[in-house]
Amino acid sequence: MLALKSLILIAFLAYEASCLANLEEVFAWKELSFAWPNEETKNAAIKNGEYVPAHNLPLGLDRWKNKLFVTVPRWKSGVAASLGYVSLDEPINKTASVIPYPNWEANTLPKGDAKLEGDNHIVSVFRVAVDSCDRLWVLDTGLADILGDPKVLGSPAILIYDLNTDQLLKRYNLKHEDLKQDSFFANIIIDVDKNKCEEAFAYIPDLGGYGIVVYSLKDDDSWRFKHNYFHFDPLHGDFNVGGVNFQWTDGVFGLALGTPDQQGFRTVFFHPLASLNEFSVNSAVLRNKTLTSDPHIYYEFKLEGFKGDKSQTSASVFDQKSNTLFLTQLNKDGIACWNPKKALEPENVALFVSDKEKLIFTNDIKIDSDRNLWILSDKMPQFIYHELDGNQVNYRILKVKVDDAIAGTTCVG
Template sequence: MKFILILPMIVAVSSARKLDEKFAWKELDFAWPSEEAKQEAIRSGKYIESHNLPLGLDIWQDKLFITVPRWKSGVASSLNYVKLSELERSPVLYPYPCWEAHDLPHDVPSTEGDANYGGGRTDAKGAEKVENILEKNNETIVSTFRIRIDECDRLWVMDSGLADILGSPKQLAPNSIAIFDLNTNKLIRRFIIPADQVKEDSFFANIIVDTQTSHCGDAFAYLPDLGSYAVVVYDFKNDHSYRVKHNFFHFDPLQGDLTVAGVNFQWTDGVFGMALGKPTNEHGDRTVYFHALASTKEFSVPNTVLKNETFATSNDAYFAYTLLGDRGPKSQSTAEHYDDKTDVIFYTQINRDAVGCWNINKPFTPENQGLVDSDSDALVFPNDLKVDNDGTLYVLSDRMPLFIYGTLKSEYNYRILTGKTSEIITGTPCA
């Protein structure tokens, strides 16, 4: 009798702690200067509603930043924000830092067929090279996939400089890091990744920032190169970068077959998701967790390795990397984020329409992987996630495979979901 009574309670607790919808869009719209400006953008082809797909996010105070990569022509603005206090279900996006930073003279509808796409790897290596538009406006954001806000109120933007990726790719600017002061909305610095650190298949779609509030000037950024299997490390203090290679940055050839929303495709994306553990001393020493997208395995390396250029780029560093374990079948992931309040790493589950979790104090085994939420409607292709300073998880889902390989229906395709980390792990192995 006791078992019969307890079981429904357990089910109720589990279902009551699923993620909640914060925002949802059928298609994205923007805070245009005027209705006339919007209509002119539509007429000229600079704004094509169905070509605007949200991909990355991060949170600062009342701003939820959302990226919109230029997969196709007609993307109005690649870096934007909405206000968390907004009450509308589908709020308009505000371009950041301003509209002028997203005015691209060459962003017009293409007339050629789509480029081949294999995850992060495209035919962009043959992209038309246009004059560097950063020479006219250094604040310009061409196309960004993921961003990171650090403890020092700085927004770090990995800008690929590439427009119309799936159509007629145009390299409007070199790969670069743009760093903004969120208190003033001014550009602090633009760092161009040296040409010899960008390979033929390079594709930079993520950025991780390693710093502490008391040492803002000593920041490092880690840029996974998912297309040519390396990590570019940027030293903010010395305004210098270097390229680090390792076998663990490659994809698993047995894990590149994916099926999402009935769409089957094969990707070869290497190192992509990265998360930073908590500092263990006053020097900021911590663990860097990482995995390839086309893989189910998780790895780690001390940040002291990546921050030491001489050691990181030598053969001696090979055994400083660790295989933590395997998440299990069909557990490929695009993004991960560590929550220091629960000691849990949250990660996307693109093959399962889900969000997973792992408590770093437990062995990395399939049995210790939890499932926070799974939803074949709201969580179709969870693409990015972050945890804010208050312990709230934000997840962005966007049905990207349908956007690339199929057709999105006239329904709610893009969502932001949230949940308190301490609550959503209840009843999972992560608690």
């Protein structure tokens, strides 16, 4: 029996190693660098505190053609630009500098008591979304120096850019009734048919106010849903990541869109960050503003099931071809998958890759048009509660083909 157990362990470790070998490390930074206009501008920014290299932590990502977008929230002072991209043109420089998007001017904060002017300005972004209509959707929190001397420089807003021209198409400030006292928006998911680009919907989870805000591009209007399932689980807010123990109360956080049905509606999978459960609701509910005040819609939200112990998840993303939901696993330094054709039970959730160094705090994941799964890890707990070692690689972006990731797991079929 002991020999059999040893063989099983060896087989498991070999599988895990082979799966990790399929992960391509595309970018790796000790500290994030930026494509400054010139060295003099960079040195001046460092001298006056507008650029503190150690304070620039990449958090979100998405891909469009040869651009890999990267967000840098203004957790601390000295963030050079909150939204930018790195080039995917060959040969790729693994320590490439981030190019501000759409430009430096849009990412520059006003000095002193000066106010932000115009619509094309970006304060602090956590995540972005590229849609099938060649648009970049940006959720700007409007908050700067969150962990230091917090400043509210603007209302939470949605910005939509035309990626073919890099021009701002739309800025929409969330309405007062969309916000709660503890609202915090760190994600945005876009629901759109590429043949009906003007009928897009944005779903924005409020992790602090425990709600989901929906924005309709066609109606240029937004509304807010509330539900018990949006709240954190008080029994599962304890985290141990990268040697740091902390407790969070983050509610609804990750959203992922399933395959459209004949009417064009999708299953919207969601979860609070501090939870071990996955939930869902049909997008037909979220798209209908009149249902926000209907008490009967409570029962339209479903419990999909239990993901397993220590399965707290930040981001998630769905691959339609393989019918697979991918889920970050913060307490396990990895990524898992689940096929919704199977019951959501721990045995049907496959941790297909885990690494205690390269995948410390898998903050965001996305699937591009070539079905590459992109993964960003950034050691964020160390960044928030202690400080990062500038002599070590702290931030990584990796990728793997979706089919390679799920091969041999319970997520197939």
